Amino acid sequence: MNMSLNIETPKEASQPTRTDRASGEIRLPTPAELRASLPLPTEVRAQIQRHRESIRRVLHGEDSRTIVVIGPCSIHDEVAALEYGEKLKKLADDVSDRFLIIMRAYLEKPRTTVGWKGLLYDPERTGTGDLNEGLLRSRRLLLNLSDMGLPLATEALSPFAMDYLGDLVSWAAIGARTTESQVHRELVSGLPMPTGFKNGTDGSIGPAINAMKSAAHPHHCFGVGINGSPAMITTQGNPDTHLVLRGGRGITNYDADSIREAMDALSTAGVSASVMVDCSHDNARKQSSRQLEIAREVMSQKRTGNRNIAGLMLESFLEEGRQNDSNDLVYGCSLTDPCISWEQTEELLRGL
Ligand SMILES: O=C[C@H](O)[C@H](O)COP(=O)(O)O
Numbered sequence: 001m002n003m004s005l006n007i008e009t010p011k012e013a014s015q016p017t018r019t020d021r022a023s024g025e026i027r028l029p030t031p032a033e034l035r036a037s038l039p040l041p042t043e044v045r046a047q048i049q050r051h052r053e054s055i056r057r058v059l060h061g062e063d064s065r066t067i068v069v070i071g072p073c074s075i076h077d078e079v080a081a082l083e084y085g086e087k088l089k090k091l092a093d094d095v096s097d098r099f100l101i102i103m104r105a106y107l108e109k110p111r112t113t114v115g116w117k118g119l120l121y122d123p124e125r126t127g128t129g130d131l132n133e134g135l136l137r138s139r140r141l142l143l144n145l146s147d148m149g150l151p152l153a154t155e156a157l158s159p160f161a162m163d164y165l166g167d168l169v170s171w172a173a174i175g176a177r178t179t180e181s182q183v184h185r186e187l188v189s190g191l192p193m194p195t196g197f198k199n200g201t202d203g204s205i206g207p208a209i210n211a212m213k214s215a216a217h218p219h220h221c222f223g224v225g226i227n228g229s230p231a232m233i234t235t236q237g238n239p240d241t242h243l244v245l246r247g248g249r250g251i252t253n254y255d256a257d258s259i260r261e262a263m264d265a266l267s268t269a270g271v272s273a274s275v276m277v278d279c280s281h282d283n284a285r286k287q288s289s290r291q292l293e294i295a296r297e298v299m300s301q302k303r304t305g306n307r308n309i310a311g312l313m314l315e316s317f318l319e320e321g322r323q324n325d326s327n328d329l330v331y332g333c334s335l336t337d338p339c340i341s342w343e344q345t346e347e348l349l350r351g352l
Pocket residue numbers: 073109110111112113114115281336337
C-alpha cells in the first residue's frame with residue numbers, strides 16, 4: 001500500500017490562519033542572515049574549535065585541570081559584561097595551569113513562572129520584548145567577548161537560539177527545567193560543543209542521565225534550516241555530555257556521598273562519569289557567598305582522589321549579590337540570582 005501523503009501546496013500565499021492565542025508575528029532574520037551581518041572571523045572560529053577540544057580533553061580525563069564555568073547569572077548590561085570579561089581573561093591566563101576558565105555568557109533565562117527572560121528576548125527590559133534587537137546585541141556581545149580569547153558558556157534554552165549564536169559558544173548547559181525535555185535532548189544531539197545536563201529542580205539525577213543517553217544518539221527532528229525554512233534536521237549524537245549537580249528542592253548534592261552516588265549511577269548507565277558541581281542554585285540556597293565554601297569543599301574532594309570531578313560552576317559578577325530592576329541600578333550587580341563579587345572571585349580562584 002502506498003502510504004505517502006499527497007499534500008497540495010497552495011499556489012498563492014494564503015492569509016495567516018492562526019486560530020490559537022498567539023496574537024503577534026514579527027519577522028526575524030534567518031540564522032544565515034544574522035551570521036552574515038555579524039560574521040565570525042576565521043581566526044576566532046579556529047580559537048573556538050580549540051576551546052571545545054580543550055574542554056573535551058578535561059571531560060574525558062586527558063587533561064587533569066578543572067573546568068570553571070563562571071560569570072554573571074544573566075547579562076543585562078553589555079558594558080559591565082565586557083569589563084568582567086577583561087578581568088576574567090587576565091585571571092584565566094594566570095591560573096591556566098590548574099583551571100580551564102569559561103565565561104558564563106547567559107543570554108536566555110528560564111523562569112520558574114514569569115520574569116525577565118534575558119538580553120536575547122528583552123534587551124531593554126521593557127517587558128514588550130524585542131528579539132530582533134536581542135539577537136543583534138547578543139551576537140555582537142559574544143563576538144566581542146570571543147575576541148578577548150575567552151571560551152564562552154551559555155544555556156541552550158530556545159531550540160532556535162543556538163542556530164543564531166551557537167558558533168560562538170564553547171560549552172552549553174541544559175538547565176534543570178529542561179533536562180527532561182525531548183526537544184532539548186534532540187537539540188544537544190546536534191550541538192558541536194560539550195554540553196552539561198543539570199539535575200532536575202527536584203534534585204533527581206535520573207532525567208539528566210537519561211538525557212545524556214538520548215543526546216548521544218542521532219535523532220530526526222523538527223527544526224529551522226539555516227535559510228529560515230522549516231526542515232527535518234538529522235543530528236549525529238553528542239559524545240561530550242556530562243552531568244551538572246546543582247542541588248534541588250532545597251537539598252544540596254555537592255558532598256562526597258552525593259557525588260559518589262551520582263558517579264555510580266552514571267557508570268551503571270554506561271555514560272560519562274564526569275561531573276561538574278554547580279556551586280550556586282539549590283546548592284548555595286541562593287546565598288552567593290556559600291559558593292565559596294562549596295567550591296573549596298569540592299576541590300578538596302578532587303585533590304583527595306575524586307578524579308571524575310571535571311568542573312565547577314560559579315555565579316560571579318563585578319559586585320556581590322543581586323538587585324531588583326529599577327531606574328537606579330548598581331553597575332555590575334546581577335538582576336537575577338545573587339553572584340559573588342569580583343574580589344571574592346579572584347581570591348577564590350587564586351587560592352584554590
Ligand atoms: O539562574 C537563574 C534562576 O535560578 C532561574 O532563571 C530561575 O529563576 P526564577 O525562579 O527567579 O524564575
